Amino acid sequence: MRQRWEAGEIGCGRLVTELRDRMNRLEPGEQLEVVSESPGAPLDLPAWCQMTGHRLVSADHPLYVIERRASHPRATQSP
């Protein structure tokens, strides 16, 4: 069963910092539903997925579904 994060209105740095931590707690291939009311989310969340390699499964503001990537190739600190 997919986990869901009601992210509310947090945006910008706070949004992706917390998103990164939540994604890292999933297993590779697991998906997270993110409900984000941040007006920047339509651009910010796809951009973040593109930079980090987590897969944006769907984006229909305010609901985004993101799939955890395989472990980071450089994984010495965070996976």
Added chain:
Amino acid sequence: MESQKLVIVITQGLDDERSSVAWSIANASLASDFDVTVFLVASGVDWVRRGAASVAHLNPLDPPMKDMIENVMSGGGKILVCPPCAKVRGYSETDLVDGVTVAGAPAMLAEIKQGAATLSF
């Protein structure tokens, strides 16, 4: 695979909202897999004076300043503190929080030489 490097220069201190933006962006960059170096100059140095970050909160929608700064360190970011900017404020290394490095422009420029993008606040 090398991460993209980013240098963030913070020139503003405890009385300027731009520094809160800068620390927030530092955290966003680490969360986006950048290799981040924060360079504190002028009043920006005040952020790592022991006890200072606990007494300022510049934007109520941002996390507490102390948390943002500690998260940069625990997230793998480097914090450099400009030596004459610290000295002119009367700070020695013991006046600064643990985990920062007193280093000047050359240390920052070395990152740029290795391809770092730069942001300045």
